[in-house]
Amino acid sequence: MTIEQLKYIVEIGKTGSLKAAADQLHITLPALSQSIKQLEKELNIPIFHRSRRGSIPTEEGRRLIEKAQVVLLKLQDFMDEVETYTETMNGEIKVATYPGPMEILVRVITELKREYPNVKASVYENSTEFIIDRVLEGEVDVGFITYTEKEEKRYRNLVFKKLVDGHMVAAVNKHSPLAKETLITQDMLIGQPIVLYNDKYIQEFMKGFSSLPFDILFTTNNVDTIRLALETNTAINIGFDYAFRTDAGLSRSDEYVLVNFAPPYYKTYSFGYFYNANNGLSRVIREFLKRVRSVIVD
Structure with missing residues (x-):
């Protein structure tokens, strides 16, 4: 054996x-x-x-x-x-993330590899559902997502670690009439062209407005496409606030503003990472996560 x-x-x-x-x-x-x-x-x-x-x-x-x-x-x-007992660190980091923290994760990995050249790394970007599946199947060591208690209760063999709290927002072009609003109500969404990131949990949030005649222009996994739709005032976007604060392409544009939803649609989510309890975490992954936490939380 x-x-x-x-x-x-x-x-x-x-x-x-x-x-x-x-x-x-x-x-x-x-x-x-x-x-x-x-x-x-x-x-x-x-x-x-x-x-x-x-x-x-x-x-x-x-x-x-x-x-x-x-x-x-x-x-x-x-x-x-x-x-x-040595100054070396080896191993592989396989990470999957939803749009938002990609730039942070890449920067942390780059710094880690600069110190420890033998470390290998792979980073994937996709939807929350895809990331959970990949971690469950062992293809990815750590996933970064926005989640709720529902996911924690459903996936008992996954360990969730919260980094920050966030909520859903509407991103609108700065010249849109909605940009002047303090809070977005469901009636304000009527007739508005909307683009969505193709994510199961964003779609579930939208089901709360299912009685409205929505104009969903399209869904996409391309963040640059969403940014272009916002900058050209083609559509509004509904998504997690953390993605807009951290994604390189979205956060550096000043052509749109974020508006919170009015109750009862102002819902809090947790942003963090998770891993499969059956697989554990290697030393290099623990070091990687410690550095990510220091950037996002500390």
Whole structure:
């Protein structure tokens, strides 16, 4: 039995597929399959039920996978302890974020890599739903999103850490009549062309106005497209206030203003990061998160 084989069965347990696990582990499917067969032969225990629908752990396999996860976390703790005795830091940071903190995250990673050149990093930008799925599947170590208690209760195996509170706002061109308003009411949205970032939680917020005849011009995952629509007074945008304060393209434009919603639509959200409790956090990721917190909170 090898450490690699423990990593293999944990990954197969996550994905439910030998092929998907092989892709994640960056090895060939035949090599992975052969390694698992050798492990099952060595242990004299079938770890997975194999079928056209995938590879599902047996009852014994499920328990072994849980033990393997504990072993791998202990191994990571051991490696982290070793690194504390040296001035080096290794490892990989895989982060996913919704629009807003991207510039901050990239700056922190750049500074970290300057100090520790061996650190590898990947940063992805997408919707909240996409980010949660990637963290659950183990493809991403840490996700940065805006969330509520509903997400914390729903995803019990995810650990959420709040950085700041925020709320939903309407962004309008500075020449729009809405720019003079103190608060936005639902009636003010009637007839207004609206562009939305393609995010499940923004869409859920909009359902609170479902009785109104909305003019949704389009949805997009491109922040620059949203900025252009605002600057040309083509449409208004509804989104999280934190994205407008931190996103490089949005925060540096003075062509639009943010207006809060009137009650009961002024709702508070938490912005922060989350990770899979089953995977833990390596030393390099903990250092990365500490630096992000110092920039955003301290």
